[in-house]
Amino acid sequence: MLFQPAASGNVPASVRPRYFSAFDLFAFAVVFGLLAMFTHGTDQALIPISEMEKVPISLDPWSLPEYALRTTLRMLAAIVASLIFTFIYGAIAAKSRRAEMVLIPILDILQSVPVLGFLSFTVLFFMGLFPGQVLGVEFAAVFAIFTSQAWNMTFSFYQSLKTLPRDLEEVSSSFRLTGWQRFWRLEVPFSMPGLVWNTMMSMSGGWFFVVASEAITVGSTTITLPGIGAYVSTAITDRNLTAVAWSVLAMLVIILIYDQLLFRPLVAWAEKFRFETSAGGPPPKSWVLDLVKRAHLFQLVLAPIGFLMRTLGRMPLRLPVSVPKPVGEAWSSRTMDRVWMVLISLGCLYSIWLIVDFVASEVKLPEVFNVLWLGFLTLIRVAVLIFLASLVWVPIGVWIGLRPKVATAVQPLAQFLAAFPANIIFPFAVVAIVHFNADPNIWLSPLMILGTQWYILFNVIAGASAFPTDMREAAASFHIKGWHWWTKVILPGVFPYYVTGALTASGGSWNAAIVAEVASWGNTTLRADGLGSYIADATTAGDYPRITLGIAVMSLYVIAFNRTLWRPMFSFAARRLRLD
Amino acid sequence: MLDTTTPMLQVNHVVQSYRKGDNNRILVLDDVSLSMKEGEIVGLLGRSGSGKSTLLRLISGLNAPFAGDVSWYGKKVQGPEPGISMVFQTFALFPWLTVRQNVEIGLEALGIEAGERRKRAEQAIDLIGLGGFESAYPKELSGGMRQRVGFARALVVHPRLMLMDEPFSALDVLTAETLRTDIIDLWMEGQLPIKSILIVTHNIEEAVLMCDRVLIFTSNPGRVGFEMPINLPHPRDRQAPEFRDLVEEIYARMTNRQGPGAPLHIDALHHAEVTLTTHLTPISTNILAGLLEELADPPYNGKADLPELADSLHLPADELFPVAEALATLRFADLVGGDILITDAGRQFVNAEVEPRKKLFAKQLLSQVPLAAHIRKVLDERPSHKAPWSRFADELEDHMSEDFAEESLRAVVNWGRYGEVFTYDEQTRQFSLDDQD
16 A cells, blocks of 8 residues: 655644744744744834934944845735735636636736836825825835735636646535635635745735835835835935945845745745646755744644634535525626627727727827827837846756756746846946946846846756756757757747746736836936836826826737737747656 | 435436637537436546536536536525535545544534544544544545545535545556445445445446446537446446447447447448547547558457557547547557558558658648648748647637647647658747758
């Protein structure tokens, strides 16, 4: 029999001897430290803006830990919001055919829209909700991060719900589980590994936005929320390179802590929800998770929460009224489908009319063409940069991926670099450009890909590591070398991974254009012609019709780029280059 | 054992089909009726594509029939019935739940409180021989143990009828045999909290071993072709002559081209006509050649008993049938009353070298498989000597399901490539003539 003894983590806590271990001491410190930090970080969100402005951002490195904490809490709040949004939006999209027709295309577009462009709208909106209160600005910042994280998490959840194993669905219906039970016992657990992975990816994208959203100027108002982003922007205004260096260090530390304390344990834990019943590679490990399992104190703290969650999930809740059959049939009839289609089309036309009307109030047709041209310039930048980054990182990634020892050392570093908000390092580049008097139209461009190129690297490494050994051996035994080896053996092998990486990188670069095409250092401002700088300028000027136009055009470009280039490459990779 | 005549389950003229295009429907089940009473084990025996799993899902209330109805103790089934539970071929265990949690899940839906739930789960787990494994996760268990969890989960809700969808087919031979014997023993001892069992299977011996009654299904669309009572006393002995006779008869009926219900002609050769829209199963030419060679060589010398051949090749019946049938379609062999006989063409094929084999194969393909001949003709007639896949797929889909059309075309692509009758480019999804390249 293939039975293996259960891992120690599966032994119920009640059978273990209870003694106080060194782990407990550590656990105690961590739990209460976090609690204290949390209270401190949140109580300042409730003061009026005027209070906050009395305390300017301090460039003293010792204030960095507090700023870092504030930034981190914003990230956490955004993740929680994204998760709730994901569960609701994803579930509705997956369960209602008609909602799906509308919700999924919207999600697809939201994914491609440059989030940073929204910032001005949302800041205004949330400040209107909480006039004169810091809370409104905090909400706006959290919302900005949320918009950078939620979409791919929702997509992942939706796709999991769409690919639920049929037999498990049948078990659930044949035992007549209620919708509530089904959601917590089947749907959420099944989507857990994908969701955790996507949350992690979202998080690494989110650092970029948190930095960008903590110091924002909309028209006449400039808002700085205490946090690392505000620290950096103050350092830029003060031309203080040392402070920038300190913030880089602080950011490195935060990302590292986040990764170790939150995501590694989550990934290791989510492994139990993996659906494949046979084990693939070595399961992910996390010292924190081991610690949590070993420390009784953690068990004591977590047990009631776990019990509550399980009991809630088991409750046979169902809708209080059941829909009468004739109503249900009429509702799902084809006539209702047509009515629905008409409603959607009308809503769609109305929105387009709204946008055109709003933009046309301020902007004339020649400017629209000009914006299209600027968009083309940015498109060229993105395309050239992705191409160059691929030329550099694909060979390096392959080299690394084929050497398991190097790969295990480098892979976390590449993922780490992808999470690092490149906008923190922009000042160094700007100083260099100013110093050498270089052309900003060319030399600002690399900043767009500074933070996003790592997606290409770590995906290619993953692809090369997964390349089957027997195929490498076959290639070697037939003396396939050089150019032939690259084009016939390894490039087709890593292509599916490369496409994923390049797609993420290009999406990130479009977003980065908004902060990278205009960069300043003290009073010096460098500007590259492009759609990014157009949107950035319009934001600074508080010119909403132009912001709308800029975002709309950029979204169009991103969608067109995705549809004409990445999607065909994806389907080609899925069709021809799968290795299974 | 109980021997009442209470009609428990009644399936009345059930038709199941699905929509294809606007006014076209593909039949999966055609006018199927059956009834079950308490105290019996009934087997649904058929090949893949005969709709028996579909029927099981109609009975359990997971799906609703297109026409006809299913009634459960006289009441029409409108959704999953509490008195019916199901064991799945794929086990269908929740990988994130432990054995106990998996077993309890059906009780949770009934809203049974925790203490009672645990007690009943414990009983079911012990009954099925899983005691000690309560806190293990499915990943840690072997296939046989996993399916035991599947059984415990189905039993714990105390159903009246237990449906089994090929419960042993994902297990290796030894494990399957052990589990099967355990289930039969528990059933005979009256320890199972159920009244009847309905089992879907493609394994002929399994059906004869377990069932009181076997319904043989025809394929495409599924119909009840023949009903056979199995009146052997338990425990049944696989080697007993009566047992072998029943297995032999079922083999003959399942390969009978006139349908399982038709009289079994032992002497006369009957060839059901292969038409343009006959469903073909894609069978690799290597397997066809392998089976022909096995058949031509001693001990068979050209004539073999199908159950015997299946045994010696270690092939389950439902894998042997399509191969044997493909050979019959290509007229390399004949199927007669549960036997397979090599034809002259088959002998020539076995004795030939690589190139002549291909020529012979091409000849049989073009003369015996109208779909292949049709594709070749279209390619010959077109000036470009090219034709897209969709041209033929659309034509077939007027008469069969999309999956069957796909399978038939795959079969012809594979055979046509081997016989060098035409080529097919997967990238452009185009058929073309070989010399055109």
